[in-house]
Amino acid sequence: xxxxFLSLRQLSVTYGRGSSGAAALDDIDLDxxxxxxxAIIGESGSGKSTLARAIxxxxxxxxxxxxEILWPGLGHPTRxxxxxxxxxxxxxxxxxxxxxxxxxxxxxxxxxxxxxxKQAYVRAEELLERVRIPQPDKAMRAFPHQLxxxxxxxxxxxxxxxxxxxxxxxDEATSALDVxxxxxxxxxxxxxxxxxxxxxxxITHDIALASGFVDRIAVFRNARLVEAGSVRSVLSAPKSxxxxxxxxSHRDLATPPLIVEVTS
Amino acid sequence: MSWLRRLLRTPEGAAxxxxxxxxxxxxxxxxxxxxxxxLKIAGRALLAPxxxxxxxxxxxxxxxxxxAGLLYGARTSLAVGMAAAFAAMVLGLCVGLxxxxxxxxxxEALMRVVDAFQIVPAFLLALAFVSTIGxxxxxxxxxxxxxxxxxxARLTRAEVxxxxxxxxxxxxxxxxxxxxxxxxxxxxxxxxxxxxxxxATIVAGAILTEAALSFLGLGNPNIATWGSMIAEGRSVLxxxxxxxxxxxxxxxxxxxxxxLFSEGLGKALGDDGVRAA
Amino acid sequence: MRRAIILLRRRAISSIPxxxxxxxxxxxxxxxASGDAVDxxxxxxxxxxAALRQSLRESYGLDQSMFARLWLYLSSLARFDLGWSVAxxxxxxxxxxxxxxxxxxLMGSATALSFGLGSALGILAxxxxxxxxxxxxxxGSLIVYAIPSFWLGLVxxxxxxxxxxWFPIAGVETIAxxxxxxxxxxxxxxxxxxxxGALALIYLALFLRVMRSGMAEAWKLDFVLFARAKGLSRxxxxxxxxxxxxxxxxxTMLGLQSAAMxxxxxxxxxxxxxxxxxxxxxxxxNGRDAPLLMGIVVTSAVLxxxxxxxxDLVYAALDPRIGASExxx
Numbered sequence: 024x025x026x027x028f029l030s031l032r033q034l035s036v037t038y039g040r041g042s043s044g045a046a047a048l049d050d051i052d053l054d055x056x057x058x059x060x061x062a063i064i065g066e067s068g069s070g071k072s073t074l075a076r077a078i079x080x081x082x083x084x085x086x087x088x089x090x091e092i093l094w095p096g097l098g099h100p101t102r103x104x105x106x107x108x109x110x111x112x113x114x115x116x117x118x119x120x121x122x123x124x125x126x127x128x129x130x131x132x133x134x135x136x137x138x139x140x141k142q143a144y145v146r147a148e149e150l151l152e153r154v155r156i157p158q159p160d161k162a163m164r165a166f167p168h169q170l171x172x173x174x175x176x177x178x179x180x181x182x183x184x185x186x187x188x189x190x191x192x193x194d195e196a197t198s199a200l201d202v203x204x205x206x207x208x209x210x211x212x213x214x215x216x217x218x219x220x221x222x223x224x225x226i227t228h229d230i231a232l233a234s235g236f237v238d239r240i241a242v243f244r245n246a247r248l249v250e251a252g253s254v255r256s257v258l259s260a261p262k263s264x265x266x267x268x269x270x271x272s273h274r275d276l277a278t279p280p281l282i283v284e285v286t287s
Numbered sequence: 288m289s290w291l292r293r294l295l296r297t298p299e300g301a302a303x304x305x306x307x308x309x310x311x312x313x314x315x316x317x318x319x320x321x322x323x324x325x326l327k328i329a330g331r332a333l334l335a336p337x338x339x340x341x342x343x344x345x346x347x348x349x350x351x352x353x354x355a356g357l358l359y360g361a362r363t364s365l366a367v368g369m370a371a372a373f374a375a376m377v378l379g380l381c382v383g384l385x386x387x388x389x390x391x392x393x394x395e396a397l398m399r400v401v402d403a404f405q406i407v408p409a410f411l412l413a414l415a416f417v418s419t420i421g422x423x424x425x426x427x428x429x430x431x432x433x434x435x436x437x438x439x440a441r442l443t444r445a446e447v448x449x450x451x452x453x454x455x456x457x458x459x460x461x462x463x464x465x466x467x468x469x470x471x472x473x474x475x476x477x478x479x480x481x482x483x484x485x486x487a488t489i490v491a492g493a494i495l496t497e498a499a500l501s502f503l504g505l506g507n508p509n510i511a512t513w514g515s516m517i518a519e520g521r522s523v524l525x526x527x528x529x530x531x532x533x534x535x536x537x538x539x540x541x542x543x544x545x546x547l548f549s550e551g552l553g554k555a556l557g558d559d560g561v562r563a564a
Numbered sequence: 565m566r567r568a569i570i571l572l573r574r575r576a577i578s579s580i581p582x583x584x585x586x587x588x589x590x591x592x593x594x595x596x597a598s599g600d601a602v603d604x605x606x607x608x609x610x611x612x613x614a615a616l617r618q619s620l621r622e623s624y625g626l627d628q629s630m631f632a633r634l635w636l637y638l639s640s641l642a643r644f645d646l647g648w649s650v651a652x653x654x655x656x657x658x659x660x661x662x663x664x665x666x667x668x669x670l671m672g673s674a675t676a677l678s679f680g681l682g683s684a685l686g687i688l689a690x691x692x693x694x695x696x697x698x699x700x701x702x703x704g705s706l707i708v709y710a711i712p713s714f715w716l717g718l719v720x721x722x723x724x725x726x727x728x729x730w731f732p733i734a735g736v737e738t739i740a741x742x743x744x745x746x747x748x749x750x751x752x753x754x755x756x757x758x759x760x761g762a763l764a765l766i767y768l769a770l771f772l773r774v775m776r777s778g779m780a781e782a783w784k785l786d787f788v789l790f791a792r793a794k795g796l797s798r799x800x801x802x803x804x805x806x807x808x809x810x811x812x813x814x815x816t817m818l819g820l821q822s823a824a825m826x827x828x829x830x831x832x833x834x835x836x837x838x839x840x841x842x843x844x845x846x847x848x849x850n851g852r853d854a855p856l857l858m859g860i861v862v863t864s865a866v867l868x869x870x871x872x873x874x875x876d877l878v879y880a881a882l883d884p885r886i887g888a889s890e891x892x893x
Contacts, residue, residue, distance in 0.1 A: 081793055104795025111793075116786035119805055120885060121812075130804075131794040166884040182794060399578075403585035406868045407861055410827030411845060415857055418849040419594055495712050499831050502714055503846060517715060521835075528722050535715030543710035550706075 028057035028096035028190065028222050029078065035089040036073050036082065047073040049246040050090070057096050057189075060216060060223040062233035062254075064269065065243035071226045074243070075194040078224070079109050096189065105135040108183030112195040114175035118167040118182075124151070125163030128182045135186035150181040154211060173204035177211065184215065191216060192224045197232065209236060231273050234258060242266050293555035300551020306544030314362040321355035325511040329355070333527050347519055347530050357537055359511035364541060367428055368494035374432035375489055376439050380475075380482065383443025387451065388470050398444070401437045409434025413496055417505045424507050427500060431493045439482050439489070446478035487549025491542045498538055513538050568877055575876070579869050586865045587641065587858070591634050594854040637858070646859035651851030656859035659844065664863070666736050667829050667840035669752075673760045675818070675825065678767035683807075683814060685768075686775025690810065691802045693780040701772065708769035714831040717762035721835070724758060731758050734837035759836040763828055767821060774817045778810030785809070812883055819875035823868045 036048040048070045055061055065071040076082045078092060080103060094101055101107065111117045118127060128150055129143035138146065144163065151159035154177040167175055176196060184191060193212060197205040213236045216223045227233050233240065234254050241251035242265065250262045261267045294300035317325075329342070329352040336345040336353070344353035386397040404412070409431075416430035450456060451474065459469050500506050501514030508515070513534035520530030628636075640647060646656035689701040725733035732738070737752045782788065783806055791805045830842035837843075841860070848856040880886040 079793060081789060102795055103793055109790070109793035111786060111790060113786060117790040119787040119791070119809070121808055121883060122804070130796055130800065134794070134796055134800075168885050179790070182790075186795070399581050400585055402582040403589065403865075406582060406823060406865045406872075407586055407590075408823040408827030408864055408868070410824075410830060411861060411864055414830065414845060414849055415590065415593060415861060418852075418857075419596060491710070498712055499714055502831065503834065505849070517718065521718065524718070524722055525726050531715070531718050532722075535712060535718065538715060539707075539711045541710075542712070543707060546706055546710055 026057050026096060027054050028094070029055040030093040030095060031055075031074075031078075031090070032093065033090035034074075034077065034092060036070075036077050037087045037089075038083075038085060046246050047086075048077065051248050053241060053248060053251065055222060055224065056239075057222055058220055059239060060213070060225065060237040061239045061241060062230075062237040063224065063226045063241050063243060064228070064230050064233060066228055068245065069243040070246040071228075071243050072194055073246075075109070075192050075224065075226050079103065079107060079192055081109070102135070104131050104186045104188065106188055107190040107192055108180075108186070108188040110176070110179050110183050110191070110193045110196045113199050114172055114179050115167075115199075117179045118175060120167055122166075123163065124165050124167065124170075124178050128178065128185050131182055131185035146185065147181070150185060151178070153215065154178070154181045156181075172200055173207065176200060176204075176208055180208075180211065180215070184219070184221070187219070188221070190222045190224065192226070194226045195228070196225075198227065198229075205232060230269055242269065290552075290555050294548075294551045297551040297554045299547045300555060303544050303546070303548030303551050306540060307548055310361050310365060310541055310544065313358050314365055317355070317358035317362055321352060321358055323355075325355035325359040326351060326509070333523065335527070336529055336533070344533060345527075345529060347516070348523055348527075353516075353530065353533060356511045356516050357513070357534060360513040360516060360534060361537070361541070363424075363507075363510055363512045364494050364497060364538070367424065367431070367497045368490050368545075370428045371431035371435070371493040371497070372486055372490040374428060375436040375493075376482070376486055378432065378436040379439025379441075380443050380479075382436070383440040383482075384447055384470060384475065384478070386440070387444040387447025388466070388474070394444075397440075401440045401444075404433065405437040405441070407434075409492075410496060410499060413500060414503075414505065417500060422505060422507050424510070427497060427506060430500075431496045434496070435489050435492060439485055442482050442485060443478055446481060447474055450474050450477050484549070484553055487545055487552070491545045494538070494542060494545070568880070571876060571880065572873065575869075575873050583862070583865055583869075584638075587638065587862060588634070590858055590861045591637065592630075594857060595630055641862070646862070647855035649848075649853055649856040649859075651848070651853040651856065656856050659856065660841065660859055660863055663839060663841045663844045666838055667826075667833065667842055670756060670759055670763065670832070670838065670840060671825055671829055673756065674763040674767065675822075677760065678764040678771055679814075679818060681764075682768040682771030683775045683811070686772040686810075686814075687779065687802065687807045689772065689776040690779025690783075690806070693776075693783060698776070702776065705769040705772045705776075708765055709773070711766065713762055713766045713828050714835055716765060717759065717832050717835040720758045720762050731755070736838045736840070755836075755838075759832050759838060762835075763825065763832050766828075767825065770821065771814060771817065774814050775807070775810055778813045779806050782806045782809045812879065815875060815879050815882060819872045819879075822871040822875070823864075826864055826867065 031051050031053040034051040037046050063071045125144055125147050128147035132138055132146045133143035148159045148163055151162055156162045156177055197208050225233055239253055240257045242249040244265050249265050328350045330346050330350050332348055332350040334342050334346040342352055382397055386394045412434045413430040420426045456473055459473050498514035501512040502518045506512050516534040517531045649656050689698040721733055724730045732755050736755050743751050788805055791801045830845050833840045833843040834846055845860045
């Protein structure tokens, strides 16, 4: 049951031509177990988003890919939407402003599950209920601009899993949302993934947010994989100084202040 | 002149530049290549092109040299086109700047006027203007400008409104800059580029409008224009179609040159804008 | 529906001052002409003495002060009375009503053809920006857009009417043919092929370019990437996501071009001798008929306002974000 779902072998991605290209990913070796929840942690420029896009085949033109992306869990070339779903960072721009919510969820189901439009719309409404959108029947006919940011992200998640993919990739899916909403979305993702037995790739810069619910963490820095391991082992005994620094610089209300006031 | 180099590197810019250069030279060298009045009767009537070396493009119904008409017509088209576009841009910029900057009732009133000039078809307006005031060249220029100033005005105003809200304008105001100074030193230079991008379309439109006006007999009858040449050729369309086809093709090539030039310019300056941002 | 009525009310109210400006400006413009319709009329009948001129001017009300006449004109305009044409000796309104249908037919067909074909070709070009197909269509449309429509009309009539004899050379239908119903419609269509073609081809090129550039821009938007991530078919992405969004600036352009197309009809109707509204404008200019010209300008303004309003309705129907701030969806 728990075999390797996805395997990255010496994966490298460069933007730009020839030697002048900047390496966005450098020689990555990583295995993703079927059914696990893996967090990719990194700061800007670490290559985490590039990794997500490379796996999904959504890299921009002019990107050179070397190395291998193997899908032992699938046994056939990967199909977007059917084998994996992708949720983007900005819910405001992921959804097409002129089409209804219902259509944007149903189109994935129709394309990959062989459903008629009517059947696809029924499934879409069910999905809206699963992602806890209030009044799903009304929401089906609503347009993206009528929803809040958090609701739009729920819709995007519903659309991403509409065709029952085995893998869900969430690329900074919570980074553009308010803190309270972030926690809700994380809870939602966790619940969905457990219920459907999906594998989850959760990309974020927030190590604390991810550690709260994932099984494993992989830390990236400057296009390289720094370390990977279970949450407990990475947090308690980080093998690299960088990981230790990431953990240490996490700030919450218990952390002492950075700037000490000078009493005159 | 780095933008010129960049312009010439794009295929559109290079092609447009070459076309416009040829036209400008044709217009400037007209008195050299075909000295004398282009409207004078030069030879036998209805000579076909490429038959007589003295008249490489033939002659018209009255025996006027087609090549001379073509060269002098280039002058008219380019001069009127650019003058009208310039007048339209200046008027549009002033009104747009005033409306966007002043705001309130002045803005409302000015915008209604702009609306009025946008709603009446430009050609109809030019027609009415030329037919009542007269057919001299300055009047034709003004008539065309009146039909086209509304778009630059609207665009300028939109730009001004957007720029007004920017932080650098607010900081200028905070340090006490005089409103007029703000208008001309901060707002205008930034509002200008998109409006200037419009200028090529306006020049092209002005050239076509001038041609259409002289085609209908409403241009200056004392100068050679491509439009009047096309109209003249209408009466012998069956037998001597070249009389209408040649000036019309020149018109098309001119307008094409202007469009190509502006596309190339847009690309050349576009890169610049990205870097500056 | 509610949004439509709100838009209609607002548009009607803001149009009145604009129309007023149009009327006043045109009035004073035509005033500044040296010599008026009476002079033109007298010129055409070979001159007349001062007494005749005076009595004619009185009967046409041309001897009153400028402002009195403006007021008179405005008040009759409010009653939809467009005055009397001196050159034709008939009410202006009747003349326009007679000629307008031909022009509307011409313009309507040209708009439908250019919009439909232009956007279809634009979608073909924009489906793969930078492809050979795109480059060919872009260059082709650039060349066609540079062609003066009146010259195109002439060339088309040379090739298709004179040389090939496929289509009639002038007029809107065969005079006194006695045809009715479908046969008459075919006859009119036959006559309109070339003028509609000349007018439509230029705008086709324009709409092609606008659709193509709209699509090139839309391709860069995030929701297109999201659609790709969902694994949707290429045709669905091109049509339902990219083109559907690129349609919006195209519809806006349609509204902006309506005035230009009306102006373009003047020359086309002149070339093909179509008894339409545009041709009437030329005849008004030749006959120095100020009331007729005024009526034409006012009617044009009203036409353009109406077309713009219709276009705005269509735009609001296509873009659910419009009007959302007022009273909800």
